[in-house]
Amino acid sequence: MLIAMVAGEPSGDILGAGLIRTLRQRYPEARFVGVGGPAMLACGFDSITPMERLSVMGFIEPLGRLPELLRLKADLIKRFTGEKPAVFIGIDSPGFNLRLAQSLHDLGIKTVHYVSPSVWAWGQKRIFKIAKAIDLMLTLFPFETDIYQQHGIAVHCVGHPMADRVDPDEHQAQARQQAQQILGLNPSGAQQVVCLMPGSRHDEVARLAPVFLETALICLQSRPDLQFVIPCANKTRLAQVNQLLQHTLSMAAGNALATHSLHQHFSVLDGQSFEAMRAADMVLLASGTATLEAMLLKRPMIVCYKLSAMTWWMASRLVKIPNIALPNLLAGRRLVPEYLQQAVSAPALSTELLAWLADPVRRHALLGDFTRIHCSIRLDADQQAAAAVSALINNPGPSASPDRGTHR
Numbered sequence: 001m002l003i004a005m006v007a008g009e010p011s012g013d014i015l016g017a018g019l020i021r022t023l024r025q026r027y028p029e030a031r032f033v034g035v036g037g038p039a040m041l042a043c044g045f046d047s048i049t050p051m052e053r054l055s056v057m058g059f060i061e062p063l064g065r066l067p068e069l070l071r072l073k074a075d076l077i078k079r080f081t082g083e084k085p086a087v088f089i090g091i092d093s094p095g096f097n098l099r100l101a102q103s104l105h106d107l108g109i110k111t112v113h114y115v116s117p118s119v120w121a122w123g124q125k126r127i128f129k130i131a132k133a134i135d136l137m138l139t140l141f142p143f144e145t146d147i148y149q150q151h152g153i154a155v156h157c158v159g160h161p162m163a164d165r166v167d168p169d170e171h172q173a174q175a176r177q178q179a180q181q182i183l184g185l186n187p188s189g190a191q192q193v194v195c196l197m198p199g200s201r202h203d204e205v206a207r208l209a210p211v212f213l214e215t216a217l218i219c220l221q222s223r224p225d226l227q228f229v230i231p232c233a234n235k236t237r238l239a240q241v242n243q244l245l246q247h248t249l250s251m252a253a254g255n256a257l258a259t260h261s262l263h264q265h266f267s268v269l270d271g272q273s274f275e276a277m278r279a280a281d282m283v284l285l286a287s288g289t290a291t292l293e294a295m296l297l298k299r300p301m302i303v304c305y306k307l308s309a310m311t312w313w314m315a316s317r318l319v320k321i322p323n324i325a326l327p328n329l330l331a332g333r334r335l336v337p338e339y340l341q342q343a344v345s346a347p348a349l350s351t352e353l354l355a356w357l358a359d360p361v362r363r364h365a366l367l368g369d370f371t372r373i374h375c376s377i378r379l380d381a382d383q384q385a386a387a388a389v390s391a392l393i394n395n396p397g398p399s400a401s402p403d404r405g406t407h408r
Helices: 010-026 061-082 094-106 126-133 142-150 161-165 172-183 202-222 235-253 256-263 273-279 289-296 309-318 326-331 346-357 360-376 381-394
Strands: 002-007 031-035 087-091 111-114 136-139 155-157 193-197 227-232 266-270 282-286 301-305 338-340
Touching (some): 002 010, 010 087, 010 161, 031 061, 061 094, 087 381, 111 381, 136 381, 193 202, 202 235, 202 301, 235 256, 235 266, 273 289, 282 289, 289 326
Parallel strands (some): 002 031, 002 087, 111 136, 282 301
């Protein structure tokens, strides 16, 4: 049996790996082919191209890569036409995966999309295209199912695998101390640690890392005891962040000795994002999956979102929701501060960050809300997703029609 999968982001790679492991329990002889990252490759996945070739965001940015993306789509269609998979599972990356799913669906291949596009936030007319392309939508969060049920699209909320892997009752102070020891941070135990996470894509890091680093330097002027840890998604981002850090510190210090002194306040890591957040008292980060991780680890956060000027101009006219950070969306109200586009500035972020660091009562007040949200999405996601996909595979009929009903 061939199971086709395409993931275009590190978060999708993690979801894909969990799904592969649980599907193998049901189909030991299955082969998994398509596009995936290191986590999926470690599960025996056959990726026909590096996953990072799909890691592109925004409205304008993908245009420069359009010929390459079209070639990849054609290659995948050719591959799956020659050997029809039992199912195609697109994991997030809806701009690419939904178009590919439509082509495969037209060929009679059953299709699943894992991670709902933000149709509840913008572009709600996309729901009609989804209905024609997808046999089953797997959502991570309960609030996402309503729009699919309203349009007769089969949908199943599986929860989030990260919520399954993190203990909602973890002792926070103990976990923080253990993580700091593992990473070699805060040896005296007297300092506060801030985790900086400017994103996993090149453009994200280019836009946010300089602002985050300048924020850190402003904070150090009044709080010279602070430590900053910066986990990087891969070695390419590691090199990028190190270069930006060296440039920022050199410009701020003016001489080699002062640069070295400032550098001691920063630890740049290859991976280890979970441990970095666990070690932190506060997290300053790009909007995205990392905000969910920080929430599950019960870490107070400041969320930033910054796009290219043209992409922001378009997005700001389409998005109709008051909050964009996942903890705020899941709570239905503003739990954590959000800074968008021009508001993302070092003076503003440093003021916010220092205020949170100085207020342990405010930080502790978030724990109850974070725990309640955590429990609501802790549903054994890998098993739920595998069971839903298996039910679709075992349906003896052809690729199902969009009006075949809904389920949870």
